[in-house]
Amino acid sequence: MSEPVLSLQDARLSLDGNAGRVDILHGITLDVIKGETLGLVGPSGSGKSSLLMLMGGLETATSGTVTALGQDLTQMNEDALARFRRAHMGVVFQSFHLIPTMTALENVAVPLELSGHKDAFERAEAELQTVGLSHRVDHYPSQMSGGEQQRVALARASAPRPDILLADEPTGNLDGPNGAAIIDMLFGLRDRHGATLVLVTHAPDLAARCDRTVHLRDGRVDDTPAQKAAE
16 A cells, blocks of 8 residues: 555644633544545534645644644644645645735745745646636636636636645535536646545535545544444
8 A cells, every 4th residue: 555645643723712722633544645536525613624624734733743645733833834834745625725915826826935936927827828817817716706716716726736626515515516526627637747635525425526535523533424324
């Protein structure tokens, strides 16, 4: 078997809130293999998005280890994590997180410029063409529909050719046709760049397209659905 691209060993996450310390994830052990498409599914509040944040180094495990491409994310400071994500990861959120004062082209070019690519704008334009937005390169987020903004977010995440693509409910704010188009584009980008894809979703049709699904419940991996499927 290939070496895992992502590996969590007894990873736990607790956060301090107004009501005191809250335990979010309880001892998650999970490997994700290079080129795999993994869907994280489960009811609201089960810890799916928190697990994705651990994988991306956007949250730090309270205990246990989170390893990406052989690097222990739990031992990195914020600057090191930011550099690692910039070099190796693309992240797509349910909320598009575009910079409102920048055009579509500029939004996609930002991570490329930060990575030192001299052809940042050429690559950004090519990526926008791939997601069908060559006619929107000079438009600002406020001038685009939700589906178009999510396509810009996809282009931005995939333009640096990341090893790992993380997507948190990428179709959650979109209607059916736009959501289906984003799903096709997300898998198409994965196939074109050979990235490992991990996504959080409530959509059964999206989960069904993944190579494997992991069910979460109450911050733990729930093996019950897999056992029932095997019977």
